[in-house]
Amino acid sequence: MFDRSTLSWRNLPVPLVGAARRYVPLNRPETPVAGAILPLMPFLSLARDLAALLVPVRPRADFRTGLQRNLMAAAQQQAARDRLFDAIPAVSSAQENRRWIWGAATVGSAVSLAGIAAYVWLQRHRQAA
Amino acid sequence: MVVSAKTDPEAFGELYQRNVDRIYSYIYYRVGNITDAEDLTARTFYQALGGIGRYHDQGAPFVAWLYRIAHNLVANHHRAKGRWQLASLDEIEPASKPSDNPSRVAESGERRQALWSAIHRQPEERQRLLILKFADRMSNEEIGEILGRTESSIKSLYFRTLKALRADLEARGW
Structure with missing residues (x-):
C-alpha cells in the first residue's frame, strides 16, 4: 500500500518542505539560504518517525469477507422490506x-x-x- | 454509486469494498486493539447501511460520512469505557525487521512507545489528523473534508501538531 523506501524529506507530505524547497536549491547546499532548512530538519525527522509508526493496517481477511457477507445479507433484507412497503398503498x-x-x-x-x-x-x- | 447503493445491495457491497480498509485503519489507531476495531468497523457499516436511505450528498465525499459515523462510535466507545485507554504498542506491527540489531530494535521500540504516548497526549482533533494523514494516507484536502476545515487550516493544524509533539517529546528527554 505504501512504499516506505520512497519516504524522504523531499517527498514527505509536509507543507513546510514545499515552502523550503522553493527557496533552497537542492543541488547547492552551500548556498547561504540553505541554512533556512536546518530548523525544519527536526520536524522532517519527526514526520518520518510518525510515518514509520502510523503505518496503514488492514483488517483480517476472514473478518473482511465475513462482514461483507453479513452486510450483503442485511442489505438484501432491507431492499426486500423496502420493496414490500412500496407495494402496500399508503393510507393518507x-x-x-x-x-x-x-x-x-x-x-x-x-x-x-x-x-x-x-x-x-x-x-x-x-x-x- | 451512493444513490444506487440506497436500493441495490451490490452497489453497497462495492462501497464497502472501497472503504473498509481505511475505516478499519482509522478505528484501529483510535481504539488500539483488533477486537474493538473489528467490532466498531462492523457497527460503522451496519449503521451506514441503515442510514443510507437518509444520506444526502452535501458536497463532501461519501467516505467523509463514513468517517463521521466511525468517529461517533469511537467517541461513544471511549465514553462507555469511562476513560481513554492507551493502546499497547505490542499490538502494532513493529517497523523493524527481525534481522535488525537487538539493541537498536529495543531503542527503536522505546522511541516508538514515546512517540505513541505523545500522540495520545495531543487533543483529539490532532490525533485524528495524524491518523488520517499517516495511517490512511489522505491528502490535506481530503482531511479537511472529513474534519470540516479548509485545506490551508489543515496545513497549519498539521504544523502546529508537529511543533507540539516535538515540544512534548523534548520535555521528556527524547
Missing part, C-alpha cells in the same frame, strides 16, 4: 381522519338509540305499574 392522513370520524359517529348514534330505547322502556314500565 385525510383518509385516516375520515375513518375516525365515521367510527365516532357510529358509536355516538348507537349510544343515542340505546338511550331512547331505555327511556321508552322505562316509561312503559311505569305506566304498567
Whole structure:
C-alpha cells in the first residue's frame, strides 16, 4: 500500500518542505539560504518517525469477507422490506381522519338509540305499574 | 454509486469494498486493539447501511460520512469505557525487521512507545489528523473534508501538531 523506501524529506507530505524547497536549491547546499532548512530538519525527522509508526493496517481477511457477507445479507433484507412497503398503498392522513370520524359517529348514534330505547322502556314500565 | 447503493445491495457491497480498509485503519489507531476495531468497523457499516436511505450528498465525499459515523462510535466507545485507554504498542506491527540489531530494535521500540504516548497526549482533533494523514494516507484536502476545515487550516493544524509533539517529546528527554 505504501512504499516506505520512497519516504524522504523531499517527498514527505509536509507543507513546510514545499515552502523550503522553493527557496533552497537542492543541488547547492552551500548556498547561504540553505541554512533556512536546518530548523525544519527536526520536524522532517519527526514526520518520518510518525510515518514509520502510523503505518496503514488492514483488517483480517476472514473478518473482511465475513462482514461483507453479513452486510450483503442485511442489505438484501432491507431492499426486500423496502420493496414490500412500496407495494402496500399508503393510507393518507385525510383518509385516516375520515375513518375516525365515521367510527365516532357510529358509536355516538348507537349510544343515542340505546338511550331512547331505555327511556321508552322505562316509561312503559311505569305506566304498567 | 451512493444513490444506487440506497436500493441495490451490490452497489453497497462495492462501497464497502472501497472503504473498509481505511475505516478499519482509522478505528484501529483510535481504539488500539483488533477486537474493538473489528467490532466498531462492523457497527460503522451496519449503521451506514441503515442510514443510507437518509444520506444526502452535501458536497463532501461519501467516505467523509463514513468517517463521521466511525468517529461517533469511537467517541461513544471511549465514553462507555469511562476513560481513554492507551493502546499497547505490542499490538502494532513493529517497523523493524527481525534481522535488525537487538539493541537498536529495543531503542527503536522505546522511541516508538514515546512517540505513541505523545500522540495520545495531543487533543483529539490532532490525533485524528495524524491518523488520517499517516495511517490512511489522505491528502490535506481530503482531511479537511472529513474534519470540516479548509485545506490551508489543515496545513497549519498539521504544523502546529508537529511543533507540539516535538515540544512534548523534548520535555521528556527524547
